[in-house]
Amino acid sequence: MSLLHQDSPEEIDDAxxxxxxxxxxxxxxxxxxxxAVLVIIAIAAYVITGQKPPPATGEIVAVWxxxxxxxxxxxxAAGAPMPQESYDSMLVFAQVKLHNQSxxxxxxxxxxTNAMLEDGIHASKAVPKSEYEHVFxxxxxxxxxxxxxxxxxxxxxxxxxxxGTVVFHPFRxxxxxxxxxxGDLGFTIKFQYQPSxxxxxxxxxxxx
Numbered sequence: 001m002s003l004l005h006q007d008s009p010e011e012i013d014d015a016x017x018x019x020x021x022x023x024x025x026x027x028x029x030x031x032x033x034x035x036a037v038l039v040i041i042a043i044a045a046y047v048i049t050g051q052k053p054p055p056a057t058g059e060i061v062a063v064w065x066x067x068x069x070x071x072x073x074x075x076x077a078a079g080a081p082m083p084q085e086s087y088d089s090m091l092v093f094a095q096v097k098l099h100n101q102s103x104x105x106x107x108x109x110x111x112x113t114n115a116m117l118e119d120g121i122h123a124s125k126a127v128p129k130s131e132y133e134h135v136f137x138x139x140x141x142x143x144x145x146x147x148x149x150x151x152x153x154x155x156x157x158x159x160x161x162x163x164g165t166v167v168f169h170p171f172r173x174x175x176x177x178x179x180x181x182x183g184d185l186g187f188t189i190k191f192q193y194q195p196s197x198x199x200x201x202x203x204x205x206x207x208x
Contacts, residue, residue, distance in 0.1 A: 055102035055194050056156070060187055060201035061095040061163070064145055066208050067175045089170035090178045091135070092124065092205075093145050097163040098189060098197075100156040108154045110190040113168055116182040122173065126166040128152060135167050142208060 072085045092113060100106045111126040127135070129151045136146045150164025171178065185205065189197040 053101060054197065055104070056098055056100055056106055056189070056191065056197045058096065058098045058189060058197055058199050060199050060203065061097055062203055063095075063185060063201050063205045064093040064208050065178065065205050066091040066093070066139070066142060067178070068139070068170070087172060088174040089172050090175070091139075091142075091170050092168045092185070093142075093165060094168075094187065094201075095147070095163070095165050096150055096187070096189070096199075097161065098150075098156060099161045100158055102194075103158050105158065106156040106194060107192040108150075108156065108162075108189065109152060109192055111150075111152065111166055111168075112188045112190070114186045114188075115171065115178075117173060117177055118180055122171055124168040124171055126152060126168050132165075132167050145208065 067088065067090055069088050070086065074081055074084045076082050094111075094113065096111065098106075098108070112123055113126075114121050114123040129149045132149045136142060145165065148164045150162065150166050152166075154162055156162050184200050187199045187201070189199065191197070
């Protein structure tokens with residue numbers, strides 16, 4: 001091609017149009033990326049603001065265990081003779097603190113604890129307040145553990161904290177089996193109409 005050759009007006013127009021198309025495409029890509037980023041930010045903000053904290057928080061303040069050996073009487077409720085039985089078990093006490101951080105009352109109705117033993121998970125429910133008192137009558141040596149009972153029909157008002165002691169139905173295990181348990185005890189606090197609260201104690205189980 002001669003050095004004196006000059007591009008025709010048509011060639012110049014085509015080149016300019018190509019450059020404009022390239023610039024336009026890059027603007028579209030940048031706009032698409034910006035829109036995608038804005039959508040991601042909007043979704044993240046919705047998820048974060050839409051997540052509500054759990055209605056209740058809590059703490060297992062203390063846990064005690066008491067081994068006992070039981071021998072049944074040699075007669076039934078009517079006084080008729082029957083074979084005696086003997087077995088070992090563990091009584092578990094826990095001091096529980098619960099806080100209502102929601103704007104609605106919480107209705108406590110059950111507390112369950114579980115232990116991982118050699119043959120699997122063993123669970124036990126907290127006894128009603130009336131039976132709680134009977135435990136200390138039957139075992140006066142445990143009087144030091146007697147305190148305010150946390151009733152299973154407690155209503156916790158918004159912003160209120162309730163704390164008290166519960167005792168669980170005995171685990172039918174020997175002390176040796178109990179001592180061989182794996183990991184910490186687990187506690188499940190159940191409320192009506194609200195999700196359960198699962199707690200793990202950060203304190204050692206004290207044997208009394």
